[in-house]
Structure formats: structure tokens, C-alpha cells
Amino acid sequence: MRPARAAASFDSATGMLRALSRFLAGQDIPAIGQAPRALEPVLGAALAGVNRLPARWADRLYAISGVSEALPPGRLDEVDSDRLAAWIVDHYPKRRYPVVFIGSSNGALVHLAAALGAPWLPQTLLVPVRRRGVDRDDPRGELEAGKAPAARLLAANPDLVLHHMHDPNQDRLMIAGMSYFRVKWRRLPEAYRRFLRDHLTAGGAVVTVECDLPWPVTRVGPRHVFQFGALGGASAAEYHSGGPRVADLLHRYGARRSTWRPPEPDEQAPEAEWGFEPELLTDLREAAHQHRFSLRRMRFDHPERLSPVVADLHRTWYVQRGLPVDRLLVESFLLLEPWWALRTGSVPFWMAFNTEGSHRALRDFLDTRDFEEIRLMLFSHGTESIGLAGIDDWQQLVDRAGICGELLGVDPRAFPRDFAGLVRAHRELSRVRPCWQLPPPLTLSDVDAMLGDRIRIER
Secondary structure, eight states, X not given: OOHHHHSOTTSHHHHHHHHHHHHHTTOOOGGGGTSOGGGHHHHHHHHHHHHTSOHHHHHHHHHHHHHTTOBOGGGGGGXXXXXXXXXXXXXXXXXXXXXXXXXXXXXXHHHHHHHHTOXXXXXXXXXXXXXXSOOTTOHHHHHHHHHHHHHHHHHHOTTEEEEEEEOTTTTTTGGGSEEEEEEEESXXXXXXXXXXHHHEEEEEEEEEEEEOOEEEEEEEETTEXXXXXXXXXXXXXXXXXXXXXXXXXXXXXXXXXXXXXXXXXXXXXXXXXXXXXXXXXXXXXXXXXXXXXXXXXXXXXXXXXXXXXHHHHHHHHHHHTTOOOOEEEEEETTBOOHHHHHHTTOEEEEESSSBHHHHHHHHHHHHTOOOSEEEEOXXXXXXXXXXXXXXXXXXXXXXXXXXXXXXTTOOTTTTTSOTTHHHHHHHHXXXXXXXXXXXXXXXXXXXXXXXTTSSOEEO
């Protein structure tokens, strides 16, 4: 099976991989890397037409687009983790790099890696699997339906651990016809090892990206856990014990229940999408000794913890370059623009989602910093989910700009079903002037000095 067929293109890891690899090749990322630049106007017009459909039809099209990528469960033994890893490294230009990042998905990390001219190798990928006959609000049925496909996948790939994730809040549309199998490498893939050997400069550094966020899970097997719910607008307690917001969501979507009945969690594990599996460190230490590179660790407790730190690093860098620091670019999920952030002299601030928690993180950042221009991109996931911050909430934050505050490419009437925004955001950002030349990369020593004690990159 072709690796690109196995990995979901709509996932955070693949979206961030596309954004960073294109930046290192000197390119921006129109249409989130899903279509050539020439088709961007056509695609934007088509998606704007979807925005105008009745909500139930727009929801159905959104779900179909995701399920079209899902694998038949009978083919999971054809998924080859070695080929997946080779596919990942093949995204990057073949040259020497002084730094390589490995580990958790993180949008702020993409900007840090871009500033260093460094690639990032994800530990986690999403393998979507077709599934029928299970109510999306039945987590016990979902767990049972996933056991046989999971066994096929794991038997063929002993270097992977599987986090079968099921989130009927944020992923409500997508999971109507598929299961989310998030796989994490617990061993260093041979393709990653070769990449470090052939493309890391002598004396270079590998930096692990370790998000320590935990989530309650149910152990299914030695390398298999089931995670109900995920980081976002609802808490782990709401997923497992219910509450008014859960009852309201289920009522609004016509479910014949007022709460979920998930399997009882029996341990904590790294969060499926964002968490780091520490077993990989064993092989990385051995590879560092064998190939004589330094191994450093960057640890943090929440995906958005890096966002204000990396934003302030860019502010310091721009001052050193003699550039203004009064432009803010706020990004969401896989809506990332590292090339245009540097070209427009924008300070990047990444949000994991469009939830109240992300809104609070951005608000806290703006409480102590002033910007003349604020541009904010919102990733529409198609669902009126628990904890989603409304369009007026986001407008209040961009209105803090001294001169220009705008929701970039967003149709306020359509959000969170504004699927055309996935294309329009890039087009509108590319029209921002002035444009600066891309600077030479920073060094790790530069970054250490700029970060201070805010995020430690430990030896």
C-alpha cells in the first residue's frame, strides 16, 4: 500500500509536515497543500458553494470527504510503518541540517523549526479506518469494532503503539463512517535513522518534542489503548461522566441519549494526537551514541504552551533584524503559514483548536502585548461542538488591533462550517504588504538565548 494512502491528509501531523517541508523548499502552502496554486480560486469558489448549502448537506459532504480517505479494515495488514517513515523523510529537501526535531505534533514548533531551518519528524500519524454499523455515540461499540482491525495493524508493525481515539464532540462528522487509529513509533524507524545519519551535520543536534499531556485510556492490549474524547472544548470528566453541556450537544444532534457510556479507563497514557511516547527515547539515545550527535529534550505539558514562547522569540528576532513587531498572525490547527509569516514580518501565534481554551490562551497573550495589526485564521471543523468559541468572541480579540484587525479568510455567517476559509486564508495573507526577504536561519545558541528559562531544551 502506498504510504500516502494510509496516512490521513486532514490530520495535524500531515498538515504540519506539508507546511514545514514546503517552507524548507522555499515555498508557501496554498490550499493547505491539497491543490496547486492555480486551482486555488476554483477550489475556493467550490467550497464557498458548499458553505451556502443547508447545514445537513454541508455536514454530509464534509464527512464524505474524510471517509473517502479511510482504509478498508481488511487492508490494515498492508500498512508498513517503515514505508510510512520513508514517505515522511522524502518530503524534505536532501541537504545537511544542523538540527532535526523528532516527536509531538505542534504548530508553534513548526515556526521554531522554520526559524532554525530544521526539519521535524513526527512520532504520531493518523490512519483512518472505515467502519459501519456503530453509532458514533456508542464508545463501547466503537471499541469492540476496532479490535480486529487493530490486531491486523499491530501484528504487521511491531514498532508501533496504537491509540484508538474516538471523539464524538469535535470529530462528530468525521467519525460517522470511520475510526481514528493514531499510531506512534516506539522504536526509531530505519528511515529516520538513515535521515539523521545522512542529513544531520557533523556535531548537529536532535531535539525531541515531548508534550507530556496525559489522557485517561482503557488498555486493550500490550500496544493498544482506547481513548475516549480528546483535548479540546470538553473535559475528560465530561466525556466520561456527562453533564449539561454533553446533554445539550446530544440533544442538538438528535441523539437518543443524554450522556455517553464509555468503557472504564484504567490508566493514563500520552494524549493520542499531541502526546509523546517516551519509549522512543531508548533508540534515540543509542542512535546519538552510534552516530555521534547530541540529543536534547524539549518538554512541555500542553500543546499551546509553546505558542507565546515562540511568538516572543519572533518578536526578539525581528527587533534584532530592525523590523517592526506590531503584526500578529494567529493560526489554528493545520492552518499554518510559516513562509508567509516571515515574509510579512508577522509574529506567529498558533492555537490547537478554536475552543474557549484556545481563545483564553490568545486573550492572555494579548493582555500584555500590543499589536497594530492582528490577522486570525480559524479552522472550521464543521461541528457546533462543546466549548467552541463563537465568531463574536474571536472578533473581540482581533478588534484589539491598533489599526487593522481581521478574521483572515473567514465567512462569519458560515463558521464553523466555513470550508472555503481553508483556501481563502492563504490567498488573503499572500496579499499583505510589505514583504521582507527571508532571513538566514537562527542557531540553537540563538534560540537558547532568546528563550531563556521559558522552555528548556535540556541536554
